[in-house]
Amino acid sequence: MNRENDASVPILDLRRAFGEIRGEVRAAVDRVFDTQAFILGREVRTFEEHMEAYLELPEGGAAVGCASGSDALLLALMALNIQPGDEVITTPYTFFATASAITRLGAVPVFADIDPDTYNVSLADVERKITPKTKVFLPVHLFGQMVPQEKIAPLLKERGIKIVEDAAQAFGSWRKVEGRIVRAGTMGDVGCTSFFPTKNLGGCGDGGMMVTSDPELAARLRKLRVHGEGSTYFHEEVGLNSRLDALQAAILDVKLPHLEEWNEERRSLASFYRLCFESRGLTGEGKLRLPVELEGNYHIYHQYVIRTPLRDELMAWLEERKIATRVYYPLPLHLQPCFAFLGGKAGDFPESERLSREALALPVFPGLRPEEQERLADAVAEFARSRF
Numbered sequence: 603m604n605r606e607n608d609a610s611v612p613i614l615d616l617r618r619a620f621g622e623i624r625g626e627v628r629a630a631v632d633r634v635f636d637t638q639a640f641i642l643g644r645e646v647r648t649f650e651e652h653m654e655a656y657l658e659l660p661e662g663g664a665a666v667g668c669a670s671g672s673d674a675l676l677l678a679l680m681a682l683n684i685q686p687g688d689e690v691i692t693t694p695y696t697f698f699a700t701a702s703a704i705t706r707l708g709a710v711p712v713f714a715d716i717d718p719d720t721y722n723v724s725l726a727d728v729e730r731k732i733t734p735k736t737k738v739f740l741p742v743h744l745f746g747q748m749v750p751q752e753k754i755a756p757l758l759k760e761r762g763i764k765i766v767e768d769a770a771q772a773f774g775s776w777r778k779v780e781g782r783i784v785r786a787g788t789m790g791d792v793g794c795t796s797f798f799p800t801k802n803l804g805g806c807g808d809g810g811m812m813v814t815s816d817p818e819l820a821a822r823l824r825k826l827r828v829h830g831e832g833s834t835y836f837h838e839e840v841g842l843n844s845r846l847d848a849l850q851a852a853i854l855d856v857k858l859p860h861l862e863e864w865n866e867e868r869r870s871l872a873s874f875y876r877l878c879f880e881s882r883g884l885t886g887e888g889k890l891r892l893p894v895e896l897e898g899n900y901h902i903y904h905q906y907v908i909r910t911p912l913r914d915e916l917m918a919w920l921e922e923r924k925i926a927t928r929v930y931y932p933l934p935l936h937l938q939p940c941f942a943f944l945g946g947k948a949g950d951f952p953e954s955e956r957l958s959r960e961a962l963a964l965p966v967f968p969g970l971r972p973e974e975q976e977r978l979a980d981a982v983a984e985f986a987r988s989r990f
């Protein structure tokens with residue numbers, strides 16, 4: 603075996619992209635330490651303004667930083683006055699925080715099954731789940747591509763149902779709607795994102811953000827993130843302590859101008875995977891199913907997730923060859939023990955349940971090398987010779 607085949611292929615290595623910006627990040631950190639102002643303040647407002655410009659929010663629209671993506675979802679639902687018993691329609695195939703934000707408020711997550719190609723919520727099923735108690739639709743733009751929510755928006759509006767987007771995995775992705783580019787997070791009433799270090803725009807700790815085009819909602823979100831404070835020590839309502847750190851904001855502000863180039867790189871890596879798998883005859887009936895980019899979508903491949911019924915065997919095979927993969931997500935939310943009180947049972951969401959047995963996320967991150975992708979594809983081909 604040569605040296606190359608000995609090295610491991612990581613699922614993610616943040617050090618590779620950090621190399622390019624090390625100097626700028628150091629300078630930003632020094633600047634914050636020199637001021638000794640660590641919470642909210644000028645650094646956070648500057649970053650919020652840059653996010654507003656990047657997203658091309660209309661006049662009066664705002665980006666509001668907070669402590670995490672999970673808090674962003676919770677604050678968004680609070681700002682929309684979600685009450686115990688209210689229903690929020692979302693997908694069972696997502697990260698836990700999407701649904702826990704709903705149950706935290708005593709509201710009820712009502713799940714709709716997914717589309718087996720895009721892994722995103724099926725709008726036809728969402729429509730079937732609407733009741734007089736539905737207050738919010740919470741689409742998750744999973745793995746980096748948007749839900750085509752404009753198709754259902756008029757119906758929701760008619761019923762007074764708001765939209766809160768979970769764009770934690772899709773910040774920087776967009777969709778063409780009637781010839782116009784609409785960015786993830788800007789299509790609904792509130793868009794939420796996360797700056798968890800592994801996200802496409804990740805900080806050096808926890809962080810999150812809410813965006814809205816509605817000035818009243820923006821003001822409410824700003825108040826809720828500081829304990830519902832109107833003016834110092836005068837509380838108009840009970841909010842959270844959920845602020846973005848100056849240090850995070852300063853570092854994220856260094857990274858924001860690189861986001862498009864990093865997302866482009868992820869797209870190239872995705873194309874190269876397709877080429878590698880197709881040229882080795884690994885796709886098609888009974889073989890690998892590759893991720894599908896919906897017409898009009900600019901997918902930013904937060905994760906590159908393939909499907910195969912032999913997922914567990916393939917994962918073990920790659921692991922033996924020191925190639926790391928991950929499973930997002932092994933158990934859909936309706937089957938999680940903490941949500942048993944909702945009455946979900948196996949068979950309720952067949953597409954989500956099947957995907958949880960078949961999905962395998964491959965390494966995809968800025969700095970991943972073509973030889974690493976080829977090594978992975980060769981290992982899959984070797985597996986396929988005995989198994990497909």
Ligand SMILES: *Cc1c(COP(=O)(O)O)cnc(C)c1O
Nearest residue numbers: 670671672697699770771796798
């Ligand atoms: C990461 C993530 C969140 C939560 O973000 P945190 O910043 O980790 O709290 C919410 N929803 C989805 C889909 C995520 O991937």
